[in-house]
Amino acid sequence: CPSCLFFCYSITLRALPKKELRVKYLGERWASARVRGTRHNMGHGLKMATDIGAALSGYFGGCHATPMDLNMPEYGNLDIPHIERKHYRKISYLFGVMLNAHGERFVDEGLDLRNYTYAQFGKAVxxxxxxxxWQIFDAKVWDLLYGEYKTHDASFVEANILEELVTKLTGVESEKALQTLTEYNDAVNTSTPFDPTRKDGRRTEGLALNKTNWANVLDTPPFRAYPVTGGITFTYGGVKVNTSAEVLSENNAPINGLFACGEMVGGVFFYGYPGGSGLASGAVFGRSAGYSAANYCTSR
Incomplete structure (x- = not known):
């Protein structure tokens, strides 16, 4: 409608792929984050809104951040169908272990179900x-890994023994990595049954950082390791709205003809993101914004 400004952005359009903005709001490390959106998503929606007085809201220091293939393009690849672009995600870590460059584990891979941790673990990486x-798995869990691990362009290395595998982990201290994997294997309590459908309580015992669910001994070759880095989907900050999805100014007055929904709206997420909640937010605010925009247009 030409008589109103109606922002209805998808979840990636506020991903702040412009490095300067990522650094400004999130910190220096985020300059190297992979972006699930396109290179054209430059945060212009926020700039256009604030240029006419929109108030910002929410937590700009956080974002939806998943582990992504280390060798993916810097931005989402527009040469493949959009439904396949998520394949760069690597979010089956709960069935294996993750090692950093020092060859050490750094998160509890089994902390919770995938939908409650994947948007935080990209930041941890x-x-x-x-x-x-590097995410490391043995052959007995391959069938449990998401399809993104099995695409033609998925990055991984493979070996029949862990001693060989750790030498292939580029950028990782191999001796320390082998020590970490050996200690992990020795610490798994195999008396608890493994159940991938729920938090099964199958854990390690005695490690400085225990894995609290889905802990399996890495003992079934071949072993595979996937290199990952952090990726960004969208930021948690956005514009301030009321219950009618009208964008508010700094003095909390609605800005005439400006509405927002989806991830343009700030104050919905702060320190975490349960899987699928962005779709719920988009539907709720999208319906409200649509009705409000239509009412605005027909009343003029």
């Missing part, structure tokens, strides 16, 4: 030395 990690 990016904060590690050289912004990288």
């Amino acid at each position: 990016l904060e590690r030395p050289n912004n990288l990690a």
Whole structure:
């Protein structure tokens, strides 16, 4: 409608792929983050809104950040169908272990179900030395890995023994990595049954950082390791809106003809993101913004 400004952005359009903005709001490390959106997503929606007085809201120091293939393009690849672009994600870490450049584990891979941790663990990877990690699995869990591990362009190395595998982990201290994997294997409590469908309580015992669910001994070759880094989907900050999805100014007054929904809206997420909640937010605010924009247009 030419008589109103209606922002209805998808989840990636506020991903702040412009490095200067990522550094400004998130910190220096985020300059090297992979972006799931396109190179054209430059944060212009926020700039256009704030240029006419929109108030910002929410937590700009956080974002939806997943582990991504270390060798993916800097931005989402427009040469493949959009439904396949998510394949750069590597979010089956709960069935294996993740090692940083020092050959050490740095998160509890089994902390919770995938949907409750994947948007935080990308940040954890990016904060590690050289912004990288390796995810390691043995053959008995391959069928449990998401399809993104099985695409033609998925990056991985493979070996029949762990001693050989660790030498192929580029950028990782191999001796320390082997020590970490050996200690991990020795610490798995195999008396608890493995159940990939729920938090099964199958854990390690006695490690400085235990894995609290889905802990399996890495004992079934061949072994595979996937290199990952941190990726960004969208930031948690955005514009301030009321319950009618009208964008508010700094003095909390609605800006005439400006509405927002989806991830343009700030204050919905702060320190975490449960899988699928962005779709719920987009649907709720999208419906409200659509009705409000239509009412605005027909009342003029």
